[in-house]
Amino acid sequence: MNDKSRASSPSLETLKAGFLLICVCLLYYPTTKADFIWDDDVFITQNPIMATSNALERFWFSTDPPDYFPLVSTNLWLQRHLWGVNPLGNHLVNIAFHAFNALLFWRVLLRMAVPGAWMAAMVFALHPIQVESVSWATQIKTVQSTFFYLLALLTYLQFCVKQNLKVYGLSLFLFVLALLSKTSVVMLPVVLLLYHVWKQDIPLLATIRRTFPYFSLSLIFGLITIWYQYNSAGAKGNEWSLSFGERLVNAGHNIFFYLYKLVVPLDLTFVYPRWSLDVSQWISWTPHMALGFILYFFYRNRNRWGRHAFFGLGYFIVSLFPVLGFLNIYFMLFSFVADHYQYIAGQGIIALSAAATYHRVSKITPTFQKMSVVLTFLILVTLAILTWKQQAHYQNSVVLWQDTLKKNPNAWIAHNNLGLTLADKRNFDEAIFHYREAIKIKPNYANGFNNLGIALREKGKHSEAISHFRSAIKFNPDFALAHYNLGTVLKGKEQLDEVISHYKTAVKLRPDLAIAHNNLGAALYSKAAINEAIVHYKEALRLRPNYYEAHNNLGNALKNSGQLDKAINQYRTAIKIKPDYAIAHNSLGNALSEGGKLNEAIIHYKAAIKIKPDYASAYSNLGNALYAKRDLDEAETQFKFALRIKPDFAKAHNSLGAVLFDKRQIDKAIVHFKSALKVQPYYAEAYNNLGNALRQRGQLKEAIDNYRIALKIKPNFAVAHHNLENSLKIIKNLGRVR
Numbered sequence: 001m002n003d004k005s006r007a008s009s010p011s012l013e014t015l016k017a018g019f020l021l022i023c024v025c026l027l028y029y030p031t032t033k034a035d036f037i038w039d040d041d042v043f044i045t046q047n048p049i050m051a052t053s054n055a056l057e058r059f060w061f062s063t064d065p066p067d068y069f070p071l072v073s074t075n076l077w078l079q080r081h082l083w084g085v086n087p088l089g090n091h092l093v094n095i096a097f098h099a100f101n102a103l104l105f106w107r108v109l110l111r112m113a114v115p116g117a118w119m120a121a122m123v124f125a126l127h128p129i130q131v132e133s134v135s136w137a138t139q140i141k142t143v144q145s146t147f148f149y150l151l152a153l154l155t156y157l158q159f160c161v162k163q164n165l166k167v168y169g170l171s172l173f174l175f176v177l178a179l180l181s182k183t184s185v186v187m188l189p190v191v192l193l194l195y196h197v198w199k200q201d202i203p204l205l206a207t208i209r210r211t212f213p214y215f216s217l218s219l220i221f222g223l224i225t226i227w228y229q230y231n232s233a234g235a236k237g238n239e240w241s242l243s244f245g246e247r248l249v250n251a252g253h254n255i256f257f258y259l260y261k262l263v264v265p266l267d268l269t270f271v272y273p274r275w276s277l278d279v280s281q282w283i284s285w286t287p288h289m290a291l292g293f294i295l296y297f298f299y300r301n302r303n304r305w306g307r308h309a310f311f312g313l314g315y316f317i318v319s320l321f322p323v324l325g326f327l328n329i330y331f332m333l334f335s336f337v338a339d340h341y342q343y344i345a346g347q348g349i350i351a352l353s354a355a356a357t358y359h360r361v362s363k364i365t366p367t368f369q370k371m372s373v374v375l376t377f378l379i380l381v382t383l384a385i386l387t388w389k390q391q392a393h394y395q396n397s398v399v400l401w402q403d404t405l406k407k408n409p410n411a412w413i414a415h416n417n418l419g420l421t422l423a424d425k426r427n428f429d430e431a432i433f434h435y436r437e438a439i440k441i442k443p444n445y446a447n448g449f450n451n452l453g454i455a456l457r458e459k460g461k462h463s464e465a466i467s468h469f470r471s472a473i474k475f476n477p478d479f480a481l482a483h484y485n486l487g488t489v490l491k492g493k494e495q496l497d498e499v500i501s502h503y504k505t506a507v508k509l510r511p512d513l514a515i516a517h518n519n520l521g522a523a524l525y526s527k528a529a530i531n532e533a534i535v536h537y538k539e540a541l542r543l544r545p546n547y548y549e550a551h552n553n554l555g556n557a558l559k560n561s562g563q564l565d566k567a568i569n570q571y572r573t574a575i576k577i578k579p580d581y582a583i584a585h586n587s588l589g590n591a592l593s594e595g596g597k598l599n600e601a602i603i604h605y606k607a608a609i610k611i612k613p614d615y616a617s618a619y620s621n622l623g624n625a626l627y628a629k630r631d632l633d634e635a636e637t638q639f640k641f642a643l644r645i646k647p648d649f650a651k652a653h654n655s656l657g658a659v660l661f662d663k664r665q666i667d668k669a670i671v672h673f674k675s676a677l678k679v680q681p682y683y684a685e686a687y688n689n690l691g692n693a694l695r696q697r698g699q700l701k702e703a704i705d706n707y708r709i710a711l712k713i714k715p716n717f718a719v720a721h722h723n724l725e726n727s728l729k730i731i732k733n734l735g736r737v738r
Contacts, residue, residue, distance in 0.1 A: 016118050017103055024099035024125050027384055030391040031091045031135040037397045038270075038417060042066060043138045044076055045085050048512070048544070064512070066232050068224050071180035072141050090137040097143035098134045099125070104150035109351055111157040112195070116358030119376065120351045128265045128386040129346060132339035135394035141182040142343050148178035149185040149344065156192060160201070172213055179217060183225040183322070184344065189214035190318045198311035226327060235328040242325070245279040250336055251324040252287030255317060258342045262349055265386055269407040270393070270400055271414055272335045305356075312352025319345035334413045397421040412441040416448050419455070428455045446476035450485060457489050465489050480510035488519060499523050507536070514543040518550045525557055533557045548574040552584045559591050567591050582612040586621060593625050601625050616646035623655055635659050650680035654689060661693055669693045684714035688723060695727055703727055 036045055044050075049058050049065060058064045059073035075093070083089035106121030114120070124130070133142045152174035159167040178185040189211045196207040229235040242250070253275060261268065278284050298306040298313070323329060323341040331338060361372045393403040401418035404411050419434035435452035439445055453468035466489055472482035487502035503520035506513060521536035537554035540547055555570030571588035574581055585608035592601035605622035608615055623638035639656035642649055657672035673690035676683055691706035707724035710717055 017106075020102055020106070020118075020121060020125060021099045023122070023384075024102060025095060027126060027387055028091075028095045028098070028134060028391070030388065031095060031131075031394065032088055034087060034091060034135055034391070034394050035396040036087050036090075036137055037394060037400050038136070038138075040087075040090075040137045043073075044080070044090065047076075048514075049073075050077060050080050051544075051546070063228075063232060066228070067141075068228050069141055069145075069180065069182050071177060072144055072182065075140065075144060087137060090140070091135070094134050094137065094140055094143055097140065097147050098130065101143060101146050101150060104147065104154060105347055108150055108154050108157065111154060114351055114355050116354035117351075119358065120347075120354035122380055123350050123354065123383065124347060126380055126383040126387055127262075127346070127350070128268060128383060128390040129261060129339050130343060131268070131387055131390040131394065132270070133343045135391050136340070139340050142184070142340050145178045145182035145185050146344055148174050148181060149188060152178055152188065153191070157195075172217070175214060175217060179221040183221045184341075186218040186222045186225075187318050187321055189218055190321075191315055194311055194314045194318065198307060222322075229328055229330060233330040235330040235332070239333050240328045242277065243279070246277040247325050248288075249277045249279055249284045251326065252285070252291065254324050254337055255291065255320065256287045257337050258320060258345065259316075259349065261339070262342065262346050265383070267407055268339055268390055270404045271408055271411045272337050273408050273410065274332075274335050308355065309352060312348045312355070315348030315351075316342075316345050319348065334411070410441055412438040412445060412448070415441070416445070416451060419451060423451070423455055423458070428459050431455045432459075444475045446472045446479050446482065449475065450479065450482045453482075453485055453489070457485070462489050462491065478509055480506045480513060480516070483509070484513065484516045484519070487516075487523070496523060496527055500527070507539075512543055514540040514547055514550070517543065518547065518553060521550070521557070522553055525553070525560070530557050530561050534561070546577050548577040548581055548584065551577065552581070552587055555584075555587055555591070559594070564591060564595055568595070580611050582608040582615055582618065585611065586615065586618045589618070589621055589625070593621070593628070598625050598629055614645050616642045616649055616652065619645070620649065620652040620655060623652070623659075627655065627659055632659050632663055636663075648679045650676040650683055650686070653679070654683065654686045657686075657689055657693070661689065661696070666693050666696050670697075682713050684710040684717055684720065687713070688717065688720045691720075691723060691727070695723075700727055700731055704731075 041047075043066075049055050052058065055077055056074060059077070060070040065073060076090075079089055079093060102121045102125035105124050106117050109117035109120055133139045152171050155167055155171035155174055159171060175185070175188060178188070192211045192214060193207055196202055196210075197204075202210075257272075294313070295310070298310045300306065302310070320342060323338075325332065325336055357372075357376075364372070393400055398418065398421050401414045401421065404414040405418070408414065415434040415438035419431040419438065422428075422434065423431040432452060432455045435448050435455060438448040439452065442448065449468045449472035453465040453472065456462075456468065457465040466486065469482050469486035469489065472479055473486065476482070483502040484506040487499045487506065490499045490502070500520065500523045503516055503523055506516040507520060510516065517536040517540035521533040521540065524530075524533035524536065534554065534557045537550050537557060540550040541554065544550070551570045551574035555567040555574070557567075558564075558570060559567035568588065568591045571584050571591060574584035575588065578584070585604040589601040589604035589608065592598070592604065602622060602625050605618050605625060608618040609622065612618070619638045619642035623635045623642065626632075626635035626638060636656065636659045639652050639659065642652040643656065646652070653672045653676035657669040657676065660666075660669035660672065670690065670693045673686050673693060676686040677690065680686070687706045687710035691703040691710065694700075694706065695703035704724060704727050707720050707727065710720040711724065714720070
């Protein structure tokens with residue numbers, strides 16, 4: 001690279017900067033219409049930490065997030081408060097970062113006295129390889145970290161001129177901000193070393209002293225990221241157990257893959273095929289031999305252009321090092337490469353190419369120089385067209401995964417994620433097809449089995465769903481969601497113990513899984529383990545304070561344990577969170593009825609019915625409240641409504657029978673008591689009421705039989721004991737009279 005700096009006039013530089021920014025903003029217009037994709041839900045739309053009151057504390061001082069990028073998390077948290085869950089805002093921020101990154105890249109090259117700096121910045125700004133980093137909202141990690149990285153580099157270069165310790169400190173501070181955004185910037189200190197070797201401006205020992213603080217920061221943050229990748233992201237196990245030789249082979253392939261895509265940016269895709277690594281084949285080592293030859297060629301020409309070329313290529317390789325496969329990264333499960341991995345690295349090749357082109361053009365005739373300007377313009381236009389077209393693949397998840405499968409048919413993660421997207425749209429048949437394809441490609445894919453189970457459950461195919469959830473657990477015994485899902489699909493009292501077992505495993509593996517705590521509470525409640533159920537309902541609410549279903553369920557458990565006032569408070573909280581929550585209105589009505597507040601109870605039963613007109617239980621409960629107020633006609637109407645919706649509603653039959661009994665319509669009452677018993681043969685109250693009706697009709701023997709059945713089912717049924725005793729006395733007295 002030429003050391004001579006060609007300074008432009010301030011007005012021309014302003015025009016260049018403005019043109020560059022306008023080009024980026026106009027070019028990325030399609031992205032402003034794009035939706036969220038893939039793991040945007042984990043980091044943005046469904047990030048459970050975002051909704052908590054101590055979100056910032058957890059982002060900065062806990063291991064709860066999937067990665068330790070607290071400055072990015074803080075940025076996303078602020079965006080969430082500014083425009084909610086709106087992809088437009090996130091995309092505008094990413095585009096702005098990319099535009100300023102191009103501007104900063106230009107300024108860095110000018111500071112380094114690299115010829116063709118503006119051209120390099122334009123190529124960087126318009127290159128289609130950048131679309132993944134800009135159009136994927138979650139990759140704010142990449143564009144934000146690069147912003148601070150370039151600022152830190154630019155400030156360091158300023159320090160090299162001014163030798164001002166405050167400027168040096170500012171550079172270090174900016175580097176910390178870059179590391180707090182994403183640790184892919186850890187190679188900055190090596191870049192600084194390369195810069196001084198290239199410039200040959202200070203002795204090596206002085207370079208080491210200058211860069212030591214940067215290396216220290218990189219080491220600290222690098223170790224933190226490695227810990228998160230292994231322990232939080234889960235980048236460990238057989239899928240990542242590569243030998244050093246395999247990792248070395250992979251690194252060579254990666255370098256040339258990225259070079260190729262930078263030079264020929266065609267068939268870019270979200271998930272590239274994961275190639276095989278065979279260290280025993282000599283052809284696997286050809287990239288390393290080629291790279292060695294290239295570096296040797298540069299060394300041979302070190303006194304001319306080789307030194308400059310070495311810095312450009314060195315910048316590229318060094319910046320790629322964290323993602324070359326020597327360290328485990330979760331994404332390696334799907335592919336060894338990704339477009340956004342070379343967002344920073346590509347700057348080295350782009351700058352080298354621009355400088356070499358500028359140097360060559362400066363030595364040709366004016367006519368050819370004009371032709372080169374036209375050629376440069378055509379290159380930029382071509383890049384812009386490719387970038388515009390590439391954004392179409394990032395408009396939504398369906399398009400993204402369909403495009404991925406078109407270019408990489410064996411991308412099992414694409415089949416799985418396309419299935420998830422289709423399932424969200426309730427298109428379960430197509431989702432099931434793609435889940436099956438994912439499993440066909442990767443037979444031990446636990447997530448695929450789990451997702452297939454969910455889709456089959458939604459289709460009502462519970463037996464098949466159970467089989468697939470069990471397969472998911474077989475391949476990954478520590479799969480908390482699979483345990484949870486298996487618990488939800490198991491039915492019947494005979495399976496209640498297994499349900500509880502799977503829910504307990506789920507919360508043990510994922511203590512933060514609020515829905516599992518809530519469902520475990522419900523299962524324990526069904527088993528009459530009320531106190532234990534209360535513990536899990538409260539834990540669910542600690543994790544998700546606005547979890548209205550858990551508030552309602554906790555209310556039920558508290559009511560069952562005799563804590564009526566506390567139960568009422570829980571129901572009211574559920575309704576406050578979700579005013580149209582019919583179940584909570586009905587539950588609150590029941591609690592108020594039990595507390596003797598019938599008028600208020602009736603209000604909530606009616607509210608439940610208004611929200612959910614086919615809510616049979618609410619009609620029945622409203623009928624009970626009206627019956628308690630002795631409004632027999634209106635109570636009868638409500639019970640009939642309930643039975644019209646749910647003809648086999650045993651309690652409504654029994655209650656309607658009681659109303660008809662009080663209205664002296666004994667024969668009709670008997671019909672409903674018998675209907676209740678037909679549906680629910682062990683219904684002690686219905687046997688007792690049927691006994692009363694039969695006794696009223698003079699059928700004492702049949703009445704006594706029913707009282708005895710009631711007591712056999714419910715031995716401590718005081719009313720049935722009383723009725724039986726009275727009936728037996730009547731028979732005894734009748735016998736005496738006779």
